[in-house]
Amino acid sequence: xxxxxxxxxxxxxxxxxxxxxxxxxxxxxxxxxxxxxxxxxxxxxxxxxxxxxxxxxxxxxxxxxxxxxxxxxxxxxxxxxxxxxxxxxxxxxxxxxxxxxxxxxxxxxxxxxxxxxxxxxxxxxxxxxxxxxxxxxxxxxxxxxxxxxxxxxxxxxxxxxxxxxxxxxxxxxxxxxxxxxxxxxxxxxxxxxxxxxxxxxxxxxxxxxxx
Amino acid sequence: xxxxxxxxxxxxxxxxxxxxxxxxxxxxxxxxxxxxxxxxxxxxxxxxxxxxxxxxxxxxxxxxxxxxxxxxxxxxxxxxxxxxxxxxxxxxxxxxxxxxxxxxxxxxxxxxxxxxxxxxxxxxxxxxxxxxxxxxxxxxxxxxxxxxxxxxxxxxxxxxxxxxxxxxxxxxxxxxxxxxxxxxxxxxxxxxxxxxxxxxxxxxxxxxxxxxxxxxxxxxxxxxxxxxxxxxxxxxxxxxxxxxxxxxxxxxxxxxxxxxxxxxxxxx
Numbered sequence: 001x002x003x004x005x006x007x008x009x010x011x012x013x014x015x016x017x018x019x020x021x022x023x024x025x026x027x028x029x030x031x032x033x034x035x036x037x038x039x040x041x042x043x044x045x046x047x048x049x050x051x052x053x054x055x056x057x058x059x060x061x062x063x064x065x066x067x068x069x070x071x072x073x074x075x076x077x078x079x080x081x082x083x084x085x086x087x088x089x090x091x092x093x094x095x096x097x098x099x100x101x102x103x104x105x106x107x108x109x110x111x112x113x114x115x116x117x118x119x120x121x122x123x124x125x126x127x128x129x130x131x132x133x134x135x136x137x138x139x140x141x142x143x144x145x146x147x148x149x150x151x152x153x154x155x156x157x158x159x160x161x162x163x164x165x166x167x168x169x170x171x172x173x174x175x176x177x178x179x180x181x182x183x184x185x186x187x188x189x190x191x192x193x194x195x196x197x198x199x200x201x202x203x204x205x206x207x208x209x210x211x
Numbered sequence: 212x213x214x215x216x217x218x219x220x221x222x223x224x225x226x227x228x229x230x231x232x233x234x235x236x237x238x239x240x241x242x243x244x245x246x247x248x249x250x251x252x253x254x255x256x257x258x259x260x261x262x263x264x265x266x267x268x269x270x271x272x273x274x275x276x277x278x279x280x281x282x283x284x285x286x287x288x289x290x291x292x293x294x295x296x297x298x299x300x301x302x303x304x305x306x307x308x309x310x311x312x313x314x315x316x317x318x319x320x321x322x323x324x325x326x327x328x329x330x331x332x333x334x335x336x337x338x339x340x341x342x343x344x345x346x347x348x349x350x351x352x353x354x355x356x357x358x359x360x361x362x363x364x365x366x367x368x369x370x371x372x373x374x375x376x377x378x379x380x381x382x383x384x385x386x387x388x389x390x391x392x393x394x395x396x397x398x399x400x401x402x403x404x405x406x407x408x409x410x411x412x413x414x415x416x417x418x419x420x421x422x423x424x425x426x427x428x429x430x431x432x433x434x435x436x437x438x439x440x441x442x443x444x445x446x447x448x449x450x451x452x453x454x455x456x457x458x459x460x461x462x463x464x465x466x467x468x469x470x471x472x473x474x475x476x477x478x479x
Contacts, residue, residue, distance in 0.1 A: 086239070089429070090434050090447070183235055
């Protein structure tokens with residue numbers, strides 16, 4: 001099922017990144033931050049032992065700022081969080097939504113080969129990825145009532161490998177981004193998914209997507 | 212009575228043997244002479260926060276300062292002269308009379324092995340009078356009704372003559388009349404003695420009627436803090452208490468009417 005991980009990430013398909021940016025803009029402008037199904041892939045990993053030999057878990061994934069903007073954005077997230085603490089989590093959340101309304105404008109502003117998520121470090125998914133970092137992210141959106149471009153039928157498989165981070169600039173960025181919506185968390189690990197290859201898997205196909 | 216500021220900064224509290232924080236990253240400042248009511252659903256961290264503010268649980272991270280000094284640097288007796296805490300359901304020592312209990316409030320003020328001073332006796336008398344317990348002073352606690360017993364405990368912390376009083380659900384298990392009496396008394400003590408009060412309450416209308424500010428806790432985090440009129444809204448009731456409710460006003464006081472289960476903003 002899994003390709004051999006090359007250890008050399010490749011850029012995500014541009015149309016995928018454009019879609020992800022548009023989804024997040026829509027989430028902030030129209031859904032007051034409630035995530036769209038399009039940002040919640042199934043992560044599939046090897047898990048030896050009884051059973052089918054793999055584990056699939058849903059996660060909410062995030063985009064990383066472009067490496068050149070990473071440190072500055074982290075500081076903005078942190079400052080936004082800390083300056084709102086006395087007013088409470090709801091005020092922080094609302095200010096976060098306001099901030100992110102202008103944040104998701106162009107795919108050029110984001111790291112082209114990474115997606116991230118934050119998990120409790122003891123979850124089966126985190127442990128499976130620690131044992132074998134190869135993984136596939138399956139994005140599936142099928143809603144006949146949504147006639148917009150962002151909601152049309154999509155079934156995409158992104159293959160790659162995961163890096164588990166418990167410190168560093170990427171960890172800090174994901175942590176403070178998450179804090180704006182869920183508060184600070186302990187005992188969590190950041191999963192940085194590095195992309196290697198993408199496929200359109202609609203109707204049983206496995207068509208490579210090449211940007 | 213001079214007042215002192217109580218400040219919790221980036222406070223995380225965790226119970227022994229627990230694997231997660233019961234209070235997460237709470238920043239809250241209480242000004243001298245202020246009444247702050249902690250409200251929130253069961254398990255939201257109200258009692259834990261009160262215990263942290265009273266130094267009964269050490270911060271896992273962050274700090275609590277009273278009068279500018281971190282709590283852990285206060286000598287216990289000196290702190291007890293200025294801060295009193297009444298837990299939700301204190302154990303009643305068998306055979307103890309009302310006056311005996313109230314006299315315990317003077318403990319931080321009396322030197323070891325020293326006799327009560329005139330001031331100590333006066334403080335006990337005043338506390339008994341304030342809670343209208345003069346006629347019950349010789350009665351053993353176990354013979355009192357729930358409301359009378361609660362008043363006796365409050366009289367004890369009054370005799371302590373603190374500047375800051377921390378109370379955990381003082382109206383729990385009391386009938387309406389006794390609830391009203393306790394809240395009336397707290398309002399009066401604040402008004403007349405300048406007593407700073409941090410109190411956890413389940414009843415939102417009572418909290419709004421008593422407190423200058425509400426601190427609303429949700430899953431261990433401070434959801435919102437501010438004047439009751441600003442904090443007590445339909446959105447908050449949906450997010451925090453998961454109810455669809457209407458907030459109104461009656462005779463100048465905030466009122467709630469719960470209409471059914473609500474759909475909270477799940478991201479919070």
